[in-house]
Amino acid sequence: MAPLAPHPTSPAARIEPIAVAWGGLVASIGLMAGAGRDWPLRLAAAALAFGLGGFLAGMRAPGRRAAHAAGAWAAAYLLDAVFVALARVIDALGGPDAPALVPGSAGDWAVAALWALALALAGGLAARSLLRPPGQPGSPPRPKLR
Structure with missing residues (x-):
């Protein structure tokens, strides 16, 4: 028999804002670090940061x-976007140049x-795979005790 879907008001059915915020913070750091770089480095930074951010959001989520x-x-x-908006205000006040919103x-x-997005989803699916209860299809094998 297939497992039942969680009730819409159960904790597993809701989006947990803290999990989203932690994953988003990690991913945004990579996004900002790769924004001014060349194309391969930008994609590599996105792969690392969004994969890790998606994984962390998935690990923290119920x-x-x-x-x-x-x-x-x-x-x-x-x-x-908030970072770029603040950088533009600082730029207008005589600070350093603001980065582009769309590099x-x-x-x-x-x-x-x-x-x-693909790497963030891959990170979330990796977290789901690691946190699946034992005995379900796709869960990691249990260690054999002697």
Whole structure:
């Protein structure tokens, strides 16, 4: 018999904001670090940061780990937009130049965003695989005790 879906008001059915925020914070650091770099380095930074951010969001979540990883992806881009907005205010007040909100062309940005989403989801699915209760299909094997 297939497991029942969680009730809509159960903790496993909700999106946990703290899990999304932690994953988004980690992913946004990689997004900001790779923004001014060349294309391969930007994709490598996104792979590392969004994979880790999705994994952390999934590990912290009580359920729906892939949804939490997608939320972390969105939170990372929101945090990046806030950072760029604050940098533009500082730039207007005579500070250093602000980074671009969309580095490169819009097409490059879209490819990088989809790449980041795929890696965040992969991180969330990895967390789901590691935290699956023993005995379910796809769960890690139990260690054999002697």
